[in-house]
Amino acid sequence: MVVENNGSFILKTDPLETKNLVPDPSYSDVLENLRQLLQKWQWKTGDPWVCGPDYVLEEKLEPHCRPLYNRL
Numbered sequence: 001m002v003v004e005n006n007g008s009f010i011l012k013t014d015p016l017e018t019k020n021l022v023p024d025p026s027y028s029d030v031l032e033n034l035r036q037l038l039q040k041w042q043w044k045t046g047d048p049w050v051c052g053p054d055y056v057l058e059e060k061l062e063p064h065c066r067p068l069y070n071r072l
Helices: 025-045
Strands: 055-059 063-067
Touching: none
Parallel strands: none
Antiparallel strands: 055 063
């Protein structure tokens, strides 16, 4: 899953969201774990955004992502 323009902040100590933790390597394991938890929840609940902005969730025989633009 690729998420562009994302940010992660500690709101208790940074309520104005001035220090983005995504580029900080010391938070990489935590952020990856959160991404995996989110994606697992998205698949479990059938969240249409699990596929990202250029794909759509299709649920026929089994759920999978299809390109939103198929050049028809």
